[in-house]
Amino acid sequence: METMTIGFQRGRKWWQGVIxxxxxxxxxxxxxxxxxxxxxxxxxxxxxxxxxxxxxxxSDGSGGxxxxxxxxxxxxxxxxxxxxxxxxxxxxxxxxxxxxxNGFAENIRxxxxxxxQSTPLTVRLVKVGVTQTVAVASGGTVTVPNSVGQVVVxxxxxxxxxxxxxxxxxGVSVTPIAVATTTxxxxxxxxxxxxxxxxxxxxxxAMGITARDSNNVQYDLAPGSxxxxxxxxxxxxxxxxxxxxxxxxxxxxxxxxxxxxATLVGTGADRYFEGTVSRLSYWNxxxxxxxxxxxxxxxxxxxxxxxxxxxxxxxxxxxxxSQVYTRADGSFRLPxxxxxxxxxxxxxxxxxxxxxxxxxxxxxxxxxxxxGTTVSAGxxxxxxxxxxxxxxxxSHLFTPNGDHVYFGDKGTLTGxxxxxxxVDDTTSFGPEVATLTQLMHGTYIYAVHNFSGTQSPGxxxxxxxxxxxxxxxxxxxxxxxxxxxxxxxxxFNIEVDAQCNASVMPxxxxxxxxxxxxxxxxxIVCNVN
Numbered sequence: 206m207e208t209m210t211i212g213f214q215r216g217r218k219w220w221q222g223v224i225x226x227x228x229x230x231x232x233x234x235x236x237x238x239x240x241x242x243x244x245x246x247x248x249x250x251x252x253x254x255x256x257x258x259x260x261x262x263x264s265d266g267s268g269g270x271x272x273x274x275x276x277x278x279x280x281x282x283x284x285x286x287x288x289x290x291x292x293x294x295x296x297x298x299x300x301x302x303x304x305x306x307n308g309f310a311e312n313i314r315x316x317x318x319x320x321x322q323s324t325p326l327t328v329r330l331v332k333v334g335v336t337q338t339v340a341v342a343s344g345g346t347v348t349v350p351n352s353v354g355q356v357v358v359x360x361x362x363x364x365x366x367x368x369x370x371x372x373x374x375x376g377v378s379v380t381p382i383a384v385a386t387t388t389x390x391x392x393x394x395x396x397x398x399x400x401x402x403x404x405x406x407x408x409x410x411a412m413g414i415t416a417r418d419s420n421n422v423q424y425d426l427a428p429g430s431x432x433x434x435x436x437x438x439x440x441x442x443x444x445x446x447x448x449x450x451x452x453x454x455x456x457x458x459x460x461x462x463x464x465x466x467a468t469l470v471g472t473g474a475d476r477y478f479e480g481t482v483s484r485l486s487y488w489n490x491x492x493x494x495x496x497x498x499x500x501x502x503x504x505x506x507x508x509x510x511x512x513x514x515x516x517x518x519x520x521x522x523x524x525x526x527s528q529v530y531t532r533a534d535g536s537f538r539l540p541x542x543x544x545x546x547x548x549x550x551x552x553x554x555x556x557x558x559x560x561x562x563x564x565x566x567x568x569x570x571x572x573x574x575x576x577g578t579t580v581s582a583g584x585x586x587x588x589x590x591x592x593x594x595x596x597x598x599x600s601h602l603f604t605p606n607g608d609h610v611y612f613g614d615k616g617t618l619t620g621x622x623x624x625x626x627x628v629d630d631t632t633s634f635g636p637e638v639a640t641l642t643q644l645m646h647g648t649y650i651y652a653v654h655n656f657s658g659t660q661s662p663g664x665x666x667x668x669x670x671x672x673x674x675x676x677x678x679x680x681x682x683x684x685x686x687x688x689x690x691x692x693x694x695x696x697f698n699i700e701v702d703a704q705c706n707a708s709v710m711p712x713x714x715x716x717x718x719x720x721x722x723x724x725x726x727x728x729i730v731c732n733v734n
Contacts, residue, residue, distance in 0.1 A: 252320035255296055259677060260288040261304055264329040264390050266670060266683025273306035273330065296320045301459040304328045310380040310413045313392040315459050317530060319513065325555050325677030331390050331413075334380040339363075339416075341371045347379050353477040354381040354412055355435040362430035365422050372418035382411040382487075385439040385634060386592055386668065388519055388526045392454050392487050395525050397461040399493065405540055406461060406491040407525040409440040409449060410478060413487045424485065431481045436467065436490050438476040440524045441634045445469060446492065451480050454487035461489055494525065496540040499563050501572030503535050503551045510535030511553050511577060521546040521562065521630065535575065543567060548628055548636060550586075551576045555677030557586040559618060560627040560638040583707070583731055584642040585699065586674040587651060590635040592667040595657035600626060600637040605647025605701070607725020610639060618642050621728060631656075641699075644707055646729040649699035652720050655692040663688050671696050673709065682711065691715040705731035 261273040261284045269288025274281055277294040284290040284306075294300060297318045305311040309330035316326050334349040344360040356379050364371055382390050388408075395406045412434065416424040426432060438445055447469045452461035467480030467490055478490040499518070503511040512533040519526050523545045531537045531551070541547045544567055550560040558577035563570050589600045602610040602624055610616040615626040623643035630637050641649070653671065655664050662668075664684050671682040682696050693716035700708045 253296055254293045255318040255320050256291060256293050256323045257316060257326050258291045258323050259326040261328045261330060262288055262681055264331045264387060266681040270306050270330055273304055276303045294318050306330060308333060313456060313459060315394045327679040329389055331380055333378045336376045336378040338374050339377045340374055347377045349379050349381060352381055352437055353435055353475050354379055354437050356414055357433040359430050359432055362427050363416055363424045364427045366425050367422060375416045375418045375424055377416045380413040381437045383439050384408045384411055384524045385441050386590055388524060393459050393461060394528055397452055404493045405496055405527060407494045407523045407542060409445055409490045410436045410438050411487060411489040412436045414485045416485055426484055431483050433481055434488060435477040435479050436488060441520060442523050449478060449490045452489045452491050453484060495543040497543045497566060498569045499539045499541055499549055500569060501537055502575040503531050503577045504575040505553055514551050514553055516551045518547040518549050553577050556584060557674055559640045562628045583644045587639040588672040589637040589653060591669040593633045594662060595655050595659045596633050597631045597656040598669060599654045599656045600639050601652045601654055602639050603650040603722035605645050606728035644701045644705060644731045646701050646703060648723055650720050650722055651696050653694040653696060658692055660690060664694050685713045687715050691717055693719055695720045
């Protein structure tokens with residue numbers, strides 16, 4: 206054994222310089238330290254670090270975010286030109302990953318880090334809503350342009366977190382989070398610590414508030430000071446409560462903490478929650494939700510149980526999400542809102558499984574078959590989301606063999622075209638989810654149709670987003686200008702060459718009619734890796 210051989214060589218070298226009588230003592234001492242009593246070396250210690258890999262991307266679809274700082278505890282790295290990063294971090298069941306970049310509000314994600322393994326993690330950053338200079342002595346009101354989001358800072362109410370005297374002026378940044386559009390823009394994992402228990406939250410709107418001086422020193426509210434905030438209502442729920450608890454985000458634990466409440470003010474799109482708070486942080490208007498459980502399982506593409514796999518829900522008619530990891534046998538138990546509708550998907554390695562829609566139900570739900578039975582290394586996941594209006598926006602995928610995957614023909618994952626509209630939605634927000642598991646030579650065309658036909662707002666102003674995910678990396682597409690009265694947005698093509706290399710080609714074009722698919726021929730299907 207290697208440890209025994211090294212010990213013997215050290216003993217032999219030592220023996221050459223001393224009397225032979227001392228050798229047995231030293232040799233036995235080294236042997237005892239390097240091996241067990243039966244002569245078998247102990248197993249190697251498990252790795253103490255794992256790796257987080259992925260991209261930092263802008264939530265508005267403007268691409269990867271370079272020079273973002275990704276930090277876990279005391280270790281950190283900086284994203285590259287395309288937003289990509291890799292960071293070795295200590296093993297943890299719940300690593301708090303803090304990510305920030307100039308011009309963006311910080312986001313904090315939660316990840317499980319496994320020793321010796323790589324965990325994919327895409328982090329979305331929201332651009333700062335507004336940064337306004339405020340005189341510390343007099344305070345001031347900071348209002349987000351084109352929003353009801355607002356913060357009223359009291360006079361002499363800001364102090365440096367590092368102590369000492371404050372500067373004369375500070376920049377106060379306020380960023381509303383459109384949680385109804387994208388739950389992954391929200392810091393954390395929609396959980397809070399309450400009375401020693403971990404509870405699940407459903408949001409009706411959130412907003413981040415920070416303050417820094419010209420030396421980049423961060424500020425907080427002075428002890429005993431409070432400020433009034435207005436959080437724009439943003440929810441997928443049909444009803445909005447007139448009063449609601451407020452929660453702030455704890456950057457250390459990655460949990461939300463209840464502190465105070467807010468009152469609903471205004472009407473229509475101008476509704477907001479107004480409340481009084483005692484710290485600068487992310488603030489979230491939340492309800493603790495009653496939950497049921499989705500019981501299911503996840504398989505690999507080979508049909509084997511997939512253990513330690515992330516399974517995630519995303520509310521359809523409520524703004525909330527939940528995450529669990531599968532057991533060794535691939536089974537999971539995932540909480541969702543009672544009587545709510547949600548999507549459920551899993552991440553096997555770097556591949557997303559097919560997505561299913563569950564609920565509403567007053568009791569636990571069992572899924573059959575397992576998620577992931579058709580996942581492959583060549584697959585894509587396409588997720589379409591939008592706002593409250595238009596009410597119905599549709600996902601359309603045209604495949605190289607001439608098939609058209611949409612609400613009228615949802616396709617299949619077990620045969621041609623190896624593409625399926627997993628989730629269809631007709632009542633605002635989405636999502637609509639299409640899964641493409643096995644590629645074929647030729648051109649795929651993906652487009653979005655404003656089925657409702659309404660233009661106030663249209664696809665652009667809704668706002669509409671398309672997330673394309675492959676190999677654990679996500680790209681967000683946002684519509685460009687020029688929509689006018691057009692109802693089709695040709696988002697991108699996927700070109701698959703004769704060697705089965707796939708290239709995503711952004712198109713971003715507005716059309717009066719559906720894009721014209723290429724003539725379908727004899728399909729040449731790529732082998733599943």
